Amino acid sequence: MKTLRQIGSLAFVLGLFVTVFAGVPWHVMVEDDPPIPLWLQIAVFCLLGGILLVLLCLAIEQRKIKPAEAGPEAKAETKVLLLNSDKVAGREAREILGLVQGHTVFAIWLGKDLSAIVRLILGGELTEYTQMMGQARATATSRMIAQAASLGADAIINVRYMTTSVVGSAAELLAYGTAVKLSQ
Numbered sequence: 001m002k003t004l005r006q007i008g009s010l011a012f013v014l015g016l017f018v019t020v021f022a023g024v025p026w027h028v029m030v031e032d033d034p035p036i037p038l039w040l041q042i043a044v045f046c047l048l049g050g051i052l053l054v055l056l057c058l059a060i061e062q063r064k065i066k067p068a069e070a071g072p073e074a075k076a077e078t079k080v081l082l083l084n085s086d087k088v089a090g091r092e093a094r095e096i097l098g099l100v101q102g103h104t105v106f107a108i109w110l111g112k113d114l115s116a117i118v119r120l121i122l123g124g125e126l127t128e129y130t131q132m133m134g135q136a137r138a139t140a141t142s143r144m145i146a147q148a149a150s151l152g153a154d155a156i157i158n159v160r161y162m163t164t165s166v167v168g169s170a171a172e173l174l175a176y177g178t179a180v181k182l183s184q
Contacts, residue, residue, distance in 0.1 A: 005057040012050025018043035080145050081155035082177070088155055093180035097151045100179045102143030106136040107170035116169070133171060137161065140175040153179035 023040045081088065108116075112128040119126055140161070148156050159177035166172050 001057050001061055005054055008050045008053030008057060010050070011046040012054065015043045015045070015047030015050055019047055080148050080153055081182075082141070082145070082159050083155060083157045084159050086157050086178075088157070088182055091182045091184075093155075093157065094183045095181040097148070097153050097179040097181065099176060100144050100147040100151070100153070100156060101174060101176040102140035102145070102147065103172070103174050104136050104139040104143070105166055105170055105172045106132050106139070107168070108132045113169045129169070132169075133163070133173070136163075136171060136173040137175070140173045144175045144177065148177075148179040151179050152181065154182040155180050 019040070023043060026037075026040065108128050116126045116128040119128075144156065144159075156177040156179050159175065162174045162176070164172045164174075
């Protein structure tokens with residue numbers, strides 16, 4: 001699927017380049033309305049076909065990924081304690097293993113984005129973005145826990161979340177904290 005998506009992206013970029021930098025000047029320089037040459041027709045079909053191929057690949061990939069599955073990290077069942085403080089009640093951190101983090105960038109599809117824009121105008125909770133950020137938080141947390149578990153951590157202290165808008169309706173979410181081994 002990734003290869004098809006890359007082929008679609010390449011077809012789109014080549015079609016766009018030829019259409020804009022060769023097709024538009026050709027059309028401006030020609031005085032009459034002659035039939036569109038074959039090379040320009042192919043460029044336009046590559047441009048449109050490339051977009052279609054990328055969208056189809058992404059739609060198929062999205063159907064394969066279930067929202068509950070954040071990736072292989074999510075399947076790791078660990079007993080790592082998460083705390084947003086620097087102390088664990090009744091136990092001490094006997095060894096600091098270092099910073100652990102989980103990171104993801106999430107986006108919603110255009111249909112949900114448009115419905116969120118309507119809700120923005122009318123007012124109310126933007127549930128599409130709420131769900132997106134919840135999935136991003138779960139994925140980032142899962143990845144952080146998997147990293148801590150691979151270090152042999154008992155807990156992650158000082159857990160923090162940071163979010164940033166990347167582009168459009170895509171948001172980056174970073175979960176980080178300090179992995180520690182606890183005393184018995």
